[in-house]
Amino acid sequence: MSQSKISALLKLLSVFDVLFSALIVAPCVIIFWRGIWDLMAVYIYPEDLILSTIVSTIFGICGRMLSALCQTQLEDSFHPKMGKISWYLASRVYTIVMGVVVINSWRGPWELLTLLTGEDNLMVHAVSFFGGLMLLMMAKSVRNTNSTPCEIVTDSDVDNYFKIVTRFKTYVSGRVSFFILDCIFSVVIVGTLVVFIWRGLWIMVDIFLFPDDPEASAHGSLILGYSIIAVLFIMQPIVRNVCNKLSGAARLLFADLFIIVCLVGTINVWRGIWMCLDIYFLPDNKVLSCWITLTVSLVLLILLGCSNSLLVRGVYIDAEEPDGKCVVLPCYYLRIIFQAEKLKKINKKMQMYEKPEKLDNIENNHIVTISGIVDEDDCGGIDNRANSDILKGLDVP
Structure with missing residues (x-):
């Protein structure tokens, strides 16, 4: 297959990836979060909101800290070598448990801030949003506010399934005290700031977007959110080209502004889907509504x-x-599958050179930077760590 055909195919796959992320993955993720979040209010001290939020906060933050501190032990204990079925069950149970933990780590601080400040004080929410953004910009961590539908995280990277990257990328094999402090900073400081930013913007939208008409507000959020996301994906080649020409502080500021616009679209998508479920799907039986939607x-x-x-x-x-x-x-799904199949074919043809490319080099955008993931501008879709001289001599369909 020629380079032009590969490029065209990758562009088509990228369109499908975006639609897949926006119309399938994002609604499923939001539905699950909404289900767990509301069920926590039902099952964790429903008569005492203060105690309920404190329990959620402690459970969530301690659970995330424990998963970060024990990631090496989890990687050593659970691996496909233990058997495909056992590995599959263990890894998915981990994902479900961590899903509950993460949602509680958000629900706790979110509801505690509501108890302390209420939901009608615009100034408090503006400070929460803009103040949190300023602090994250100082920490060069604004990109951590991003979420689906602007990204997909697949389950394919088995070698790094339990890996949690900390802000300063310290390792337990080094100074243990530094690693613990890094985990605390990553989970408590950065994680809580992200919650404050999301809550601040979410409630500001509540205040300004049809505050007296929940249905119009939900529909407005959906239209606004998906419109912003669509424009961002369409403009991505232009934005990428502009960013490529910048350097230093200008490049960092430009990237942060792009992520902030993504955040506005993302929060509106989340808010719109969340509110539509509350309004239209079994509104008189919230518990059943949550259980059905989160399970599916x-x-x-x-x-x-x-x-x-x-x-x-x-x-x-x-x-x-x-x-x-x-x-x-980083909305990579079909392109990762395409890259995997392509690498398998390349491995067969590269055996004569005794330089096979390992399939485990396929990168999961959740674990590593996306600089090596396939796109239409990178070596016709081949992982750019492959030997380009050898690839030029191969006609890989």
Whole structure:
């Protein structure tokens, strides 16, 4: 297959990836979050909101800290070598448990802030949003506010399934005290700031977007959110080219502004879907509504191999990738499958050179930067770490 055909195919796959993320993965993730979030209010001290939020906060933050601190032990204990079925069950149980943990780590601080400040004080929400953004910009961590539909996290990277990247990328094999402090900063400081930013913007939309008409507000959020996301994906090549020409502080600021616009679209999509479920799906039986929706969404995400999209974990640095890729929205699904199949064929043809490319080099955008993931501008879709001289001599369909 020629380079032009490969490029055209990758562009088509990228369109399908965006639609898949926006119309399937994103609704499933939001539905699951809404189900767990509302069920926590039912099952965790429903008569005492203060105690309920405190329990959620402690459970969520301690659970995320424990998963970060024990990631090496989890990687050593659970691996496909233990048997495919055992590995599959263990990894998906981990994802479900961590999903509950992560959602509680958001629900706790969110509801505590509501108890302390209420929901009608616009100034408080503006400070929560803009103040949190300023602090994250200083920490070069704004990109951690991003979520589906602007990204997909697949379950395919088995070697890094339990890996959680911390802000300063320290390792337990080094100074243990530094690693613990890094985990605390990543989970408590960065994680809580992200919650404050989301809550601040979410409630500001509540205040300004048809506050007296929930249905119009929900529909307005959906239209606004998906419109912003669509424009961002269409403009992505232009934005990437502009970012590629910038350097230093200008490049960092440009990347942060792009992520902030993504955040506005993302929060409106989340808010719109969440409110539509509250309004239209079994509004008189909230518990049944939550159980049905979260079960269906979870099963679908597991079957599609995208259940890791449920989790919020790891801290990533702004504008870290080269060549403008820091503004590429990592929605990779069909392209990862395409890359895997292509690498298998390349491995067979490269055996004569005794330099086979390992399939485990396929990168999961949740674990590593996206600089090596396939797109239409990178070596016709081949992982750019492959030997380009050898690839030029191969006609790989």
